[in-house]
Amino acid sequence: MADLSVNVCGVDFKNPVIPASGVFGYGREYEELFPLSTLGGIATKGTTLHLRTGNLSPRIAETPGGMLNSVGLQNPGIDHFIETELPYLLTKDVVILANIAGSTPEECAQAAEKLEATDVHMIELNISCPNVKQGGAAFGTDCAMAAEVTRLVRRATTKPLIVKLSPNVTSITDIAKSVEAAGADAVSLINTLLGMRIDVNTRRPVLRNNVGGLSGPAVFPVAVRMVWQVANAVNIPVIGMGGVSTGRDAIELMMAGASAVQVGAAIFTDPLAPVKIINEMNEFLDSKGISSVRDIIGTVQPW
């Protein structure tokens, strides 16, 4: 039995596996299938200052080796999260990463400020949403905008701040360095890759929003590459995600430089995927005689 515990920004995780934001709601639906305390952490559904109704349907499309989604950040708002969902989650003996988003840097900062008075363990800031003040370009696609929103949220909170990066950029290492300089304690990546499918019979996009985020095994090699590049470019911890569906995938992402791993679309294929990934990581480490998962972080030996 290998030691699976990790420490990210001073926060202890019993294992490095975290269901990613958006696939796991606020956890209640999965408690029916396995104890939430099995998990290292939970990244909660992206939550904004005010309630959001989200996009029209269809919001989901399957693609080879993955899927597209355009839920549009449907959520009940940060006050509901703090009053109704967070107290329940904090009883589950699992690290809670409160994922927040907003249409302006100020909205993100206000959401973070509201969390400051709670016992939530970490904040994960989603910078992949459009910045309405800057003509709708995503915060995460521009170094200056990414730094600005990080700076404002940093000022609003003393909690460990993870900035979740978009892969839809030319140089993700430049964005990572910008948010590190602006005060991020860690980065998590990759968010979904922007994609599109068209129904050739109707000539209509499958998603009502026309475009959506691609996730699933198809994006895994992109995640490995970006985690590796970012881990080599910054001095803060990296949380890896993107198409992880097996224990070996999780190990691979940690060898690329991730200190912990989030699991997204794999949960739709198999709702017990996070639990199986934890067990498979343990088996892999035991089979190699490695006593702690911490010993594999960033150990890839590039050619």
Next chain:
Amino acid sequence: MKYTQGKYFIVRKQAIAREIYSFVIACPEIAEAAVPGQFVHIRADGFTLRRPISICGIDREKGTLRIVFEVRGDGTAQIARLNEGDTIDILAPLGHGFTLLPDAERVVLIGGGIGTPPMLPLAKYYGSKAVAVSGFRNASAAILQDDLRDTGAETILCTDDGSAGIHGFVTQPFSELAANGGIDAVYACGPMPMLRGVADICRKSGIFCEISLEERMACGIGACLGCACRISENGSERYAHVCKDGPVFRAEEVLW
């Protein structure tokens, strides 16, 4: 138990029409918990998303569930390749089912095409109090008529091309039934235009009506918010989710 996930044996497989298959699955704890109108979320090997399929039969004594599904694409084709004796990975029973009315004297069950299977558990519950109206493209696509009759329900068959039963849509015989009165509830599942037509007739006649909706779905349990549909509740509009709030909704709640 509300729902569970596991691999269960397929004890009977039948091809009941072109590209339409019937599986009986041995899953006692799921059969015990399941109610009419709920669905099972089936893993298709090699695909990211599960396929939601409505429950067509619940046998608590035998501990089995029956599903009937149509091959619509590569995922359902993969599921159709499973055979008797194979295991099938299901997450079930899911969703909010039909409201059963113990005092109802007469109910109408309306199924359009592959929307017919979820009507069978209702026919079993209501027996001779039910009239099952089913509509199909043509005679060779017609399914489950004997099964519906075996429950004691009266059956009315319609086909789009007139190759069997009434030549026309289900709304034609149903509007006559509605005009005659005495119907306590209507349950329907099928294509949206059919559901809309049925809901219109029920609204005008003041009949209690529940419909089962379909939407592209990911988690199946209400976590990912992928399968949104617009409904009106106490005068305000909101997005409900087909997997958890549905698939069965009161017809007057649905914003078409």
